[in-house]
Amino acid sequence: PQVYSDPVTSTQWTKAELFKQLKLHDLPPSMTDVERKRLQDILWEARDCFSVNEADIGKCNMFQATINPKPDAVPVWTPSRKTPYKLEPVMDEKIDTMMRAGVVEPLKGGSDYNSPVF
Numbered sequence: 001p002q003v004y005s006d007p008v009t010s011t012q013w014t015k016a017e018l019f020k021q022l023k024l025h026d027l028p029p030s031m032t033d034v035e036r037k038r039l040q041d042i043l044w045e046a047r048d049c050f051s052v053n054e055a056d057i058g059k060c061n062m063f064q065a066t067i068n069p070k071p072d073a074v075p076v077w078t079p080s081r082k083t084p085y086k087l088e089p090v091m092d093e094k095i096d097t098m099m100r101a102g103v104v105e106p107l108k109g110g111s112d113y114n115s116p117v118f
Helices: 015-021 033-045 085-101
Strands: 003-005 012-014
Touching: 012 015, 015 033
Parallel strands: none
Antiparallel strands: 003 012
16 A cells, blocks of 8 residues: 655555545545545645644745844743643653654754743
């Protein structure tokens, strides 16, 4: 079977699993078998356009974006909040997933801004 490898979690997706995630079993009964097959072919061909998990996000490497705050913007530093002990493993996993996906990265140097979670 054809497989799709998710670069963040290294999960192998078969066509059947991808179609299950996209809920293709909920298609209208009025669709013919030919229409269903054509839709499946199109979706499999364009599978890189669909997120299949929370870490599978799109990325643009054509340019580097910059954030230009307004000249009169005042930096905001919010004190960190203590994570409840029972939630620490969940938070650690979420942060690790976001780091592996390239959503967040460790701070290199100082910053006048922060997130109360990190």
